[in-house]
Amino acid sequence: MKKILLLLIAVISSCTTSNQDDNNSVAQEQKLELVATDIVKHYPLDELSMYQTNYYQTKNINDTIYLFWANKEIPYISVYNLNSEKKITDIKFDSDGNNGIGGWGGFYLHNWDSIFVFGAKSFQVTLANQKGEVLGRCRLYDTGKESPFMLPLPRSNAHQSFLIGDTLYFRANDNSTYRVDEPSFFNANFLYAIDIRTMKGLGFIKIGDSEIDGNENIWGAYFTHLQYTLSFDSSQLLISYPIENNIHIRHFNKKENIKKIMCNSFYFENIKSKWSESKYFNHHEKHYLENPSFRYLLADKYNRVYYRFAYQAIEETNAEGKKQNWDDKPCSIIILDEEYNIVGETLLPKKIYSRNHFITQEGLWLSEGHYRNPDLDEDNLSFRLFKLQRKK
Template identity: 20%
Template structure:
């Protein structure tokens, strides 16, 4: 099998076997006929670039964040080899600085084992790092000094907090909002109902107890979906002060206020999710679960581009048994779906090959990471959204 395909399939499986999360409302029935939208725009590739990395940095990106500081734009990522955050200057395409994350000592935060531990840079004086094994959220500065820490296990039976890059933490009015996964649910048999506590609101002043919101759409009660298809992605629209929530097997989107109040369900006129089937008890082992997930239609991350005022939603078509067995893409299709501010589909870019859903946006365009066999570089493609003539 081609090494690039191997790398990409590993990335895909890792991404798809990660989160678990949640919103209210009824759903469209499975298998509704797909209605092609009238597309008004298209994504055009306008460039690409590479960023060199050193030999002690892993390019198997598990956590990343685009941020700005003093007008300088950075792409940051968690280097799992040395447990540090690397920040790359996007203008010079070079490493600008590293933030070590100490395992022990007065500033120690433990070992960030696993995909769901992660970080969020609010600013360089407020860097939040979550250790899922500890179930603690740590607040550091850019000198790696521990400023504060927050217990995520205040309430018994609460689902565990995570900081995945596709449902990033955000801060609103002195409170931090993070995603929770798993909790009291069945993975291989249908759930009659779900908890409504799959997002935690943390008072960063520690003056009030945690608050919770977010549950699953009704569609999830219609079958059993394993661990992986219970995942969620969200994105913050700072222009409308809202949170848009996307689910792996749900076409519709859900809008919340940034303080966790449900606002509305946004019904999608197109149906990309079809021919879903429930997972069986015999598919609960790791290998069978991988194959089950790859064979389903599903949504990946959602992002808001505040420059172009559009949403970017990643979608994965199903892989055939033959493709999965051979490690080839074949019938597999990945698409970037572009929605306007009213969450109407305006563009779809289809890919024959898989590309890791690592995306950020700025004035230059929509940047998408492209995995390479060369582990000494980070390669990005840049796209612009162009209106059809």
């Protein structure tokens, strides 16, 4: 396994940038669209759960699909039957002690007895079961050698973690030089791999582009919002930078150059960063809000299409003088086929849908948990079904 990983790292690290594909423009025929249905699923929240989270996952276990919804601040996961909309159980973890997970930075659930918890403070991945019992640990570095602030930090959610064979990949920072001013520490442009059978670390895998690494005018506010997904055959990693038009493709299993696929939105022109303008210098969030941007990149294995979420620019403050945030940016969803051709784009209503979503055989489900939704119910999760259809 280690030999395979070393070869993998060598292949990915040796990639160079190819010419941009200019044929994938918004001028292509819009063949498909996402259509909102009247079908909405509701999941009751308890006093420890919030209507938005960064840590959640859907998983088919023994032909039953579950929704795992975690508190953002404490290690607590609510488990729902996705179809019946009923709460099944809770999964709780200790933060400290011999059975502690050492901080809460997300999770990846493989099965009921294999839950991988990312330690935001202990720089480790903990293997636990549904009872919260710790079964194993993998430390990224020996935290006794240096200040923990300068060590790699695993931070991930289910969308940013994936399992290929017995190897779990998740997003992490690499600061092996122990220099906190290194761009790699903040960018999190690496994946870390562990063998789930032995809980041994297999090392970092670079996924960033050397032309982009450390360049905040492309990464976005505080170097966040980089997104990626696996291709349908798990041989390619599709990468979406926040303020960059292209989707970048890296190949896992053969020596091949990075491929760039132009993926523009119909609703704004090619992104041209404004970071060089003096009013944005050291005003990261203002720069992100007032630039068009991209965020989520999803693979719909049922319809064999990809979805890229595109966000229009807004002013930092609204007409009432109130500061706006990332969720206030109007969103559209670009649809790409298996060959990465744009085949449609759907504009969503403003201030209804939030950042949470999942895909089932029925279609794409979007959370109606936008904090400014006039019909927001903070005691229930609400997901509306969108069907992929041919445009009439």
